[in-house]
Amino acid sequence: MDNTTIAAISTPLGSGGIAVIRISGEKAIDIADKVFKGKKKLKELKGYTAQFGHVYNKDILLDECVATVFTAPHSFTGENVAELSLHGGEYVVKKVLETLYKKGAVPAKAGEFSYRAFINGKIDLTEAESIMEIISAKNERALTVAERNKQGAITKKINTIKNDLLGLIAKISVWCDYPDDESMEIDESEFLSVCENIKNELTRLINSFNNGKLLKNGINTVIVGKPNVGKSTLMNMLSKEDLSIVTSIPGTTRDVVETTINLNGYTFNISDTAGIRETENEVEKIGVERALKRVKNADLLLMLFETGEILTQEDATLLLKYKEKTVAVINKTDLEKNGKNIIEKTEKTEEFFKKNNVPYVKISAKENIGEEELISVITKTLKLIDTDSSEVILGSFRQKTAAENALNLIENAIGAIKENTPADAYGVLLDEALAYLLELTGERVTNEVADRVFKDFCVGK
Ligand code: GDP
Numbered sequence: 001m002d003n004t005t006i007a008a009i010s011t012p013l014g015s016g017g018i019a020v021i022r023i024s025g026e027k028a029i030d031i032a033d034k035v036f037k038g039k040k041k042l043k044e045l046k047g048y049t050a051q052f053g054h055v056y057n058k059d060i061l062l063d064e065c066v067a068t069v070f071t072a073p074h075s076f077t078g079e080n081v082a083e084l085s086l087h088g089g090e091y092v093v094k095k096v097l098e099t100l101y102k103k104g105a106v107p108a109k110a111g112e113f114s115y116r117a118f119i120n121g122k123i124d125l126t127e128a129e130s131i132m133e134i135i136s137a138k139n140e141r142a143l144t145v146a147e148r149n150k151q152g153a154i155t156k157k158i159n160t161i162k163n164d165l166l167g168l169i170a171k172i173s174v175w176c177d178y179p180d181d182e183s184m185e186i187d188e189s190e191f192l193s194v195c196e197n198i199k200n201e202l203t204r205l206i207n208s209f210n211n212g213k214l215l216k217n218g219i220n221t222v223i224v225g226k227p228n229v230g231k232s233t234l235m236n237m238l239s240k241e242d243l244s245i246v247t248s249i250p251g252t253t254r255d256v257v258e259t260t261i262n263l264n265g266y267t268f269n270i271s272d273t274a275g276i277r278e279t280e281n282e283v284e285k286i287g288v289e290r291a292l293k294r295v296k297n298a299d300l301l302l303m304l305f306e307t308g309e310i311l312t313q314e315d316a317t318l319l320l321k322y323k324e325k326t327v328a329v330i331n332k333t334d335l336e337k338n339g340k341n342i343i344e345k346t347e348k349t350e351e352f353f354k355k356n357n358v359p360y361v362k363i364s365a366k367e368n369i370g371e372e373e374l375i376s377v378i379t380k381t382l383k384l385i386d387t388d389s390s391e392v393i394l395g396s397f398r399q400k401t402a403a404e405n406a407l408n409l410i411e412n413a414i415g416a417i418k419e420n421t422p423a424d425a426y427g428v429l430l431d432e433a434l435a436y437l438l439e440l441t442g443e444r445v446t447n448e449v450a451d452r453v454f455k456d457f458c459v460g461k
Contacts, residue, residue, distance in 0.1 A: 209394040399440050
């Protein structure tokens with residue numbers, strides 16, 4: 001274990017009301033005492049207490065300061081920790097840090113505070129990763145999931161799977177030790193049912209990762225539809241701002257207009273594209289090409305139609321090609337009051353959607369009608385996990401890969417059991433699967449893997 005005492009600024013560098021310097025290590029409080037002067041020495045304070053005072057470099061006053069003291073093991077890192085809250089100026093922080101380094105602290109590396117917390121058993125790897133998720137959360141749902149993972153939701157789930165697996169492994173080792181004892185015979189049907197259950201749980205977890213990504217990065221959404229169907233108006237309705245130019249001349253939205261909005265706890269990165277249609281206009285052609293590329297890469301496609309509009313072959317092809325991620329939207333339903341003719345045509349379009357299982361919703365973007373239903377249909381189409389449920393959502397690619405490796409081995413074990421392979425042979429597969437689960441939580445992990453997790457952290461975290 002590293003016995004140095006580290007120090008770094010833990011708040012963003014720049015001007016602000018307050019900046020916090022964190023010092024951690026065996027000598028953290030002694031070193032803080034060398035720069036801090038208050039009523040009492042900091043080492044006389046109990047953990048979890050704070051004291052007002054001043055920070056000096058020799059006799060030169062650097063700043064006023066509130067020092068907070070945490071004594072090992074009751075701190076974030078599990079070591080002695082002192083936190084100095086100063087005025088948030090870049091220069092003053094630099095001067096105080098320089099003084100601390102002169103008094104024996106060393107600059108903390110990126111993620112080193114969290115790394116020490118991990119090494120000292122204060123947090124596991126999934127909890128460490130969730131700190132990053134909390135910091136980068138852009139919406140309510142991403143934050144809910146990150147906070148739950150910080151409280152150990154992933155580890156709890158993995159531990160349940162792990163215990164089932166350990167039960168099987170224990171039975172195999174007893175069977176190996178007492179091969180002639182009939183009461184120790186392996187019950188293959190029990191093994192199969194436990195492994196199938198583990199397989200389902202792992203598959204669910206692995207699938208949750210993509211959902212987590214949509215929560216974290218936002219749902220890349222493309223709005224397409226012919227000129228004048230109301231794409232810009234819809235985007236404005238959803239964003240509650242006038243972001244696109246709304247006019248009644250077809251083809252006004254020549255280029256891609258992008259905006260990010262938070263709706264119902266989700267972040268949507270929306271591009272309002274030029275309408276997709278055959279055109280001779282060179283500028284519009286470029287717009288259409290860009291739109292098609294975006295459609296391909298999008299997580300969600302909102303295909304907008306006007307009430308009374310009959311679908312073209314072009315529309316139908318695009319719809320069916322991206323059916324899994326498309327919600328068809330019939331706009332301008334307020335115009336339906338103008339005649340039976342419109343309604344009959346719309347019904348034909350609706351029949352097509354129903355026949356082909358294309359999710360659709362009817363709205364009036366202009367009159368702000370249908371937003372709630374639209375969100376509900378989007379949620380169903382993208383199979384978004386309800387973050388209010390207790391469903392666990394994996395937070396990193398590393399976790400997903402470990403779960404996939406474990407799943408792979410479990411599937412092989414299931415194959416082996418079905419083929420009546422001797423238990424010690426598939427026992428090896430179960431052991432290996434267990435190792436991946438231990439890697440996922442960080443209970444058994446190589447330095448290389450741990451280093452990779454913390455390298456993405458910034459200094460002071
Ligand atoms: P875009 O070319 O698809 O972006 O269409 P716009 O959003 O620019 O809208 C074209 C025209 O349709 C504008 O005059 C809008 O006011 C009108 N419009 C948009 N949505 C509705 C709607 O729900 N009802 C009615 N009656 N008109 C709408």
